[in-house]
Each structure stands twice: as C-alpha cells, then as structure tokens.
Amino acid sequence: MSVQDAVSEVNTGDILILDGKHGMVYVNPPDEVIERFRKIQQETELHEEILLSYIPLPAQMKDGQQITASANIEIPEEIDLVKKFNAEGVGLFRTEVLYISRSSLPTEEEQREIYSFVAREVYPNSVIIRSFDFGGDKVVPGISFPLEANPFLGWRAIRIGLDVPTLFLTQMRAILAASHSTRNIKVMVPMISDIDELKRAKELFEEAKQELTDEGVPYDEGIQFGIMVEVPSVAIRARDFAEEVDFFSIGTNDLTQYTLAVDRGNGKVSRLYQPFHPAVLRLIQETVSGAHRNKIWVGVCGETAGDPWATPLLLGLGVDELSMPPRKLPLIKAVMRSLSFRDCSIIAEQAVGLKTAAEVMTHLREFLQKHLPREIFSLIVNNG
Structure with a gap:
C-alpha cells in the first residue's frame, strides 16, 4: 500500500x-x-561498510591525479559532518541562511564570529565563503523585495549587493576581518553575469579592505576572490572573466536552469532539467579551459559535484575541485579512485560531442560498468 x-x-x-x-x-x-x-x-549494510572504508583515503584518481574533495555547508553546526566525512575543507559556505533564519539582519560582528569559527575548525584546509544569495525564492528581513514575474531572473544575489552596497560591504568587512588569524578564507560572489558587474563587486571588496586598513583592523592581504559560474554569459566568456579573479566555482544547478530555460522547481517541465545535456557539458568545458588558460583553478559546487554518474565527466573535463554535501564524499571518492584521468578525459570528450542527455547517460552507464569494480558500480546504482 x-x-x-x-x-x-x-x-x-x-x-x-x-x-x-x-x-x-x-x-x-x-x-x-x-x-x-x-x-x-x-x-545495504555491506555497501555502508565499503563506503566507510573510503572516508580516510585521499581524493585522488587511479593514476595518482589529485582532486580536492570539499564539503558544502549552510550553518556552522555542519562542521561536525565536514570532519566526520574527512572533507578537504569547505568549498561552499552558503551564508544566506544567516540572514533568512532570523528577524533582523546579522551584524558585522556576528558574521565575523561565525566565519572565524568555521575557518578555525577546518584549518589548515580552506573555506570558501559565498556572499549572500538571497532573492528569488529566499527573502530576508529588513529588505523590501519587489513583486517579480521571474524572480530567478530578477533582483537577487550580487544584484542586491550592488544596489544595497552597505549590505555587501558589511559582509565583506566581516569576511576580511575573520580571515586574519587563520588565513584560509576565500571569498566568492554568486550570480555574476557581466564584466562590469564583477568589477563593481571587486571595487566594493577593495573599499571594504581600505576601510579596515584605515581603522587598523588586520586581514589576510592575500585573500582570494572568486566567482560562481552560473550564467551562460560567464561560461562563454570564461577567459575574460578569469583575468579578473583568482578562481571559479561552477554552480551546475543554475547553469543548467539558465542554459536550458527550465525552472527545475516546476513539475510540468522538470523532465527538461538535464544536467548531463551536452550544451551544459560544453559550457563546463569552456569554463575549465578559460580558467586554466589564465592559470586559475576551477571547482564545481552544484548538485552535479555529488552525483557519482557525473564524476567521470567532471574529472575528464579537468575540474580541480568537487564540493558537495559531506555525506556524498565517500561514494564520490570510491568512484574517483577507481578511474584514471586518461579514461575520464576520453569519455568526457565523447559526451560533449553527443546530441542528447539520454545519449550521454547511456555512454556513462556503459563506461562505468566497464571501468569500475563490480561493488563500486553496484554502489552507484543503489546510492547514486
């Protein structure tokens, strides 16, 4: 029943x-x-035992190729899971929860304490703190949000930050002040779609630095500044954007949604939301190529990073970091450690040249069934 x-x-x-x-x-x-x-x-119990055995192992491929396997978190309390599953740092700290889950905006000092705590707990590994990404389906107290026909294409994330600069500056000051003692914090800005937009965000970041300097507040002067690649206009011009930042992190959820013009939360069209679509894969390929040409690293922090079916594609396309929910790490490591970079490069190049997401999935299934040990492939089928 x-x-x-x-x-x-x-x-x-x-x-x-x-x-x-x-x-x-x-x-x-x-x-x-x-x-x-x-x-x-x-x-299931046997599968869990196998997965547990991968927790202490390093994130590397069969041929020794090193990949950073990090965790996504939303609240500081998730640090326990980061440690439990042996993540190599935090690849995405979603800070909007700090704003949404309260009746008033967080102060600079409150934010600084939270960011400092997370940085200390993951040290010597790094934590990438993403500036707030509210708007769309997330609203916060103290800010008047307009009624929008298409909120996910409207006033959200960095667009709010640039229109309400005091809000963005306060967060940047908190992140910078928190970076001083451990020097393992990186900052990342979401929803960038234009070079001018990026430059304005960087100007505010520099303004926050200058304010702290004038006040005698120390910070990590070598702190890295990166952006999320979520909008096709950035992926297509990745080489230009790479000249302006220290790293990229690909948000596959929004990148897929915007590339295919599909609202993934709409049941009527959710079948069209296809992260394995060749068009999405080509944009990831363009992003990695543009990043590496300018000698910056690129990660993936969307849902695809924690999808074992996608692991050979992302590794083969040359991604340097995968960041995912902590519980996903053991299975991704199991797949990663069973494959060579050469084999992944071949299947990735083939996938980019296919015509449909269904064709990509068929090739992936055949590839993984051929190259993975039977118990690991079974783990993917049952858990992935």
Whole structure:
C-alpha cells in the first residue's frame, strides 16, 4: 500500500516493512517478501561498510591525479559532518541562511564570529565563503523585495549587493576581518553575469579592505576572490572573466536552469532539467579551459559535484575541485579512485560531442560498468 494509507490499515502486532525508496509499506508480508528485504538490508549494510572504508583515503584518481574533495555547508553546526566525512575543507559556505533564519539582519560582528569559527575548525584546509544569495525564492528581513514575474531572473544575489552596497560591504568587512588569524578564507560572489558587474563587486571588496586598513583592523592581504559560474554569459566568456579573479566555482544547478530555460522547481517541465545535456557539458568545458588558460583553478559546487554518474565527466573535463554535501564524499571518492584521468578525459570528450542527455547517460552507464569494480558500480546504482 502507499505510505499515506498505512495508518488506517495497521494494527498492533502487525509485521511491517517500510520501503522508503519506493514509498511503500508492507503489512504482514509473505515469507518471500520478508526474505527479499532481508537480503536488501544485508546488501545495504555491506555497501555502508565499503563506503566507510573510503572516508580516510585521499581524493585522488587511479593514476595518482589529485582532486580536492570539499564539503558544502549552510550553518556552522555542519562542521561536525565536514570532519566526520574527512572533507578537504569547505568549498561552499552558503551564508544566506544567516540572514533568512532570523528577524533582523546579522551584524558585522556576528558574521565575523561565525566565519572565524568555521575557518578555525577546518584549518589548515580552506573555506570558501559565498556572499549572500538571497532573492528569488529566499527573502530576508529588513529588505523590501519587489513583486517579480521571474524572480530567478530578477533582483537577487550580487544584484542586491550592488544596489544595497552597505549590505555587501558589511559582509565583506566581516569576511576580511575573520580571515586574519587563520588565513584560509576565500571569498566568492554568486550570480555574476557581466564584466562590469564583477568589477563593481571587486571595487566594493577593495573599499571594504581600505576601510579596515584605515581603522587598523588586520586581514589576510592575500585573500582570494572568486566567482560562481552560473550564467551562460560567464561560461562563454570564461577567459575574460578569469583575468579578473583568482578562481571559479561552477554552480551546475543554475547553469543548467539558465542554459536550458527550465525552472527545475516546476513539475510540468522538470523532465527538461538535464544536467548531463551536452550544451551544459560544453559550457563546463569552456569554463575549465578559460580558467586554466589564465592559470586559475576551477571547482564545481552544484548538485552535479555529488552525483557519482557525473564524476567521470567532471574529472575528464579537468575540474580541480568537487564540493558537495559531506555525506556524498565517500561514494564520490570510491568512484574517483577507481578511474584514471586518461579514461575520464576520453569519455568526457565523447559526451560533449553527443546530441542528447539520454545519449550521454547511456555512454556513462556503459563506461562505468566497464571501468569500475563490480561493488563500486553496484554502489552507484543503489546510492547514486
């Protein structure tokens, strides 16, 4: 039966099997069903043991190619998971939660304390702090948001920061002040779409530095400044943007959404949201190429970074860092350590030349089934 009907049909003493994967509840099932789920349970426990064995291992490919495997977090309390799953730092600290989950805007001092805490906890690894990305579906107290027909194409993220510079400056001051003691903080700006926009953001960043200098507040003078690559206009002109920053981090969620003109939250068109679409892959390829031509590194911090089916593509395209929810790290490491850079480069080049996302997935499945140990491929099928 479906889970929503379960309460009215279950009695005290009944034997139940809850299948969370398919949203089913079995009440007093026959012996063969019980045995089938016992086998599934045993396989799941075995899979968990295999994944646990990858936690302490370094993130590198079969041929020794090193990749940084970092974690995405939204709140400081998630640092425990970062440590538990042996992440190599924080590749994305989403700071908008600090604004959304309260009745008033956070002060500079409150922000500084939070950023300092996270930096200390991950030291000597680094933490990339992304400036606020509210707007769209996220609103905060103290700011009047306009009614917009297309909020995800409207007033959000850095566009708000540039229109309300005191808000952006306060956050930049807090990040800079927090960077002094550990010197492992990097700052990243989301939703950049134009060079002039980027230059204005950098000017505000420099203004924050000057203010702190004038006040005698120390900060890491070598702090890196990067941007999210989420808009096709940036990916297409990656070489130009790379001249202005220290690193890129590709946000595959929005990049896919904007490339394919698909609202991923709209059930009517969600089937068209295809992160493996060749057009999206080509933009990732352009981004990596533009970054490396200018000798800056590039990471991926969208959902695709934690998708094991995407791992060979991202590695083959030359991405330097993958940042994902901490719990995803063991499986991604398992896949990564089973593949060579050469093989991944070949499948990535083939995928970019295909015509549809379905063709890409077919090639990926054949590739992974051929190159991965059986137990790792089984892990992907069951967990990925």
